[in-house]
Amino acid sequence: MLIDLHTHTNASDGTDTPSQLIDKAINKRLDVLALTDHDTTRGWAEASSALLNHPSNSNMQLVLGSEISCQDENGISIHMLGLLFDGDYQPLIQELEKTRENRLSRMEKIVARLNEAGIEITLAEVYAQKRDDATLGRPHLADALVARGHVASREEAFAALLHNKSKYYINHYSPSPMDAIKLIKAAGGVAIIAHPLASQRGRTISLDLFDQLIAAGLDGIEVDHRDHSDLEKSELLRLAIERDLIVTGSSDYHGTGKMNELAEHTTNPAQWEALEARANSRRVVAR
Ligand code: AMP
Ligand code: FE
Ligand code: FE
Ligand code: ZN
Helix, strand or coil: CCEECCECCCCCCCCCCHHHHHHHHHHCCCCEEEEEEECCCCCHHHHHHHHHCCCCCCCCEEEEEEEEEEECCCCCEEEEEEECCCCCCHHHHHHHHHHHHHHHHHHHHHHHHHHHCCCCCCHHHHHCCCCCCCCCCHHHHHHHHHHCCCCCCHHHHHHHHHCCCCCCCCCCCCCCHHHHHHHHHHCCCEEEECCCCCCCCCCCCCHHHHHHHHHHCCCEEEEECCCCCHHHHHHHHHHHHHHCCEEEECCCEECECCCCCCCCCCCCHHHHHHHHHHCCCCCCECC
């Protein structure tokens, strides 16, 4: 079974439409696919109808979710995958909207910093790189910088200008990971911390923070991910076993926005079953 629990579309910073993602996943013979755009559920409707109306007889299961941007008290960025939650649960949707809204003024500030340093780029050029209702992110700015000829690729834009420690970097409002977990659980879903050891190389999330995440209701850890070394994977696996957490693996596919291939890492079927059973209602979309 091929189970990929973390992917993006152009509802955030991926490059495929939700329909294209569904089509690619079916062609790759995935059994379970989760759609997890940053801070939004805007791709859900199109993905669901693309699956339900697909010309194939695929019985792929679609898991609707979101990758929620969070920040701990030291300002470290943490991504929380929420899967199988009720998309009509307003406290969660409103929290996502607050983050999405704040990403606009944040982008204005990053652009201003680049301009001050003589790097010419306008907010309009950044917006031109995304779908109207997509969650705005640095990858759209990266694409605008590529279009202007400042850099050759998203990768180069991040390496040279947009990485988290860059002097141009500005963060945006985001909830604490504990608050995100509580909202996901209140909405009946499951919470998995995404690539926990990848965002800040050399700085591991403290065990103390993991205790707090678990107390808030954390269900699982994304272990198999391209941004984890073998050592990091084995550390996380040990932690998951010790704390009785579910282990997932996924591609974090972004279309052509990243090298990650669909299903390059996958989740074990028994782990997926345990995860799905923890949602408060059966919300998988399938024909
Ligand atoms: P933001 O949410 O605006 O802070 O931007 C973070 C997003 O940028 C992540 O979710 C990744 O999709 C993307 N990203 C981070 N580093 C890179 C990189 N080196 N190359 C391409 N995309 C990246
Ligand atoms: Fe992304
Ligand atoms: Fe992420
Ligand atoms: Zn992601």
